[in-house]
Amino acid sequence: MLVETNPRALLEAAAACSAPESVVGPLQVGVDLGTATCVLVVLDAAGAPVWVDAHPSGALRDGVVVDFAAAVAATAHLRTRAEAALGGPLTTAATAYPPCIPVRDARACTYVCETAGFVDVVLVDEVTAAQRTLDVADGVVVDVGGGSTGVGVFRDGVLDVLDDRPGGGHHLDLVLAGALGLTVEQAEAYKRAEPEQALPILVPGLQRIAESVRLMTRGVEHLPVHLAGGALMIPGADSVLAGWLERPVVTYPHALLITPLGIARSAP
Ligand SMILES: Nc1ncnc2c1ncn2[C@@H]1O[C@H](COP(=O)(O)OP(=O)(O)OP(=O)(O)O)[C@@H](O)[C@H]1O
Numbered sequence: 092m093l094v095e096t097n098p099r100a101l102l103e104a105a106a107a108c109s110a111p112e113s114v115v116g117p118l119q120v121g122v123d124l125g126t127a128t129c130v131l132v133v134l135d136a137a138g139a140p141v142w143v144d145a146h147p148s149g150a151l152r153d154g155v156v157v158d159f160a161a162a163v164a165a166t167a168h169l170r171t172r173a174e175a176a177l178g179g180p181l182t183t184a185a186t187a188y189p190p191c192i193p194v195r196d197a198r199a200c201t202y203v204c205e206t207a208g209f210v211d212v213v214l215v216d217e218v219t220a221a222q223r224t225l226d227v228a229d230g231v232v233v234d235v236g237g238g239s240t241g242v243g244v245f246r247d248g249v250l251d252v253l254d255d256r257p258g259g260g261h262h263l264d265l266v267l268a269g270a271l272g273l274t275v276e277q278a279e280a281y282k283r284a285e286p287e288q289a290l291p292i293l294v295p296g297l298q299r300i301a302e303s304v305r306l307m308t309r310g311v312e313h314l315p316v317h318l319a320g321g322a323l324m325i326p327g328a329d330s331v332l333a334g335w336l337e338r339p340v341v342t343y344p345h346a347l348l349i350t351p352l353g354i355a356r357s358a359p
């Protein structure tokens with residue numbers, strides 16, 4: 092089978108994959124530690140996704156591992172499940188850190204994976220990982236996750252500018268919770284269950300994220316913006332960003348799998 096290069100088809104395949112009867116290795120493993128969710132993706136020898144699994148994380152804040160034991164437990168849990176489903180040991184992996192955090196904090200992501208049982212661990216930044224899935228030649232890749240908004244400007248497929256600011260799905264939950272008198276957990280559930288009702292309340296929060304993107308991409312206003320990460324999966328969020336930025340915004344299905352898939356593509 093050929094390696095799937097169309098990002099939309101790759102994302103659909105990742106979202107649909109379930110434990111196969113047999114897999115052809117060598118396998119590539121990606122671990123996205125994530126503020127909201129820890130995601131593990133396994134690709135077969137042809138680069139096709141064969142296993143995607145997620146576990147609520149809560150072990151990271153603003154990209155920094157704040158609960159090492161919880162991060163290790165989530166990663167080890169995902170690794171054990173993947174090994175059982177795929178029928179063999181998984182010893183190498185790639186993992187990622189948000190752009191612009193201190194090197195020592197980025198290394199903590201490696202140590203989490205090593206402590207969770209991976210012997211050989213490669214570290215990439217999240218935006219470069221997202222680019223490995225989207226294959227954007229000239230454009231801005233924006234990863235809006237639970238905690239932060241990472242931005243990478245690519246020219247001729249090469250990373251030119253990398254930046255990151257606080258602001259993501261968790262901040263949208265705080266806005267919703269305040270407006271509707273809900274707990275943050277209730278707001279998170281409401282946002283997913285009633286996106287049409289939530290959107291008007293979230294417009295100022297989305298514009299704030301858009302303004303971060305604008306400030307991080309001064310001088311490249313002509314380049315389109317490609318959206319990765321779960322926080323902008325609310326229907327209509329892309330239009331709010333496009334309106335604020337006055338430039339084309341490109342969306343993808345299952346956007347929260349873009350970075351984890353690209354991390355797996357970065358694995359040895
Ligand atoms: N269907 C959805 N509608 C709205 N928001 C969503 C949806 N699915 C996920 N989210 C939001 O996406 C966020 C998680 O996205 P993602 O998995 O990309 O973040 P993360 O990688 O864990 O965080 P970070 O990259 O900041 O460390 C959460 O805040 C969640 O509320």
Ligand SMILES: [Mg+2]
Nearest residue numbers: 125126236350
């Ligand atoms: Mg993320």
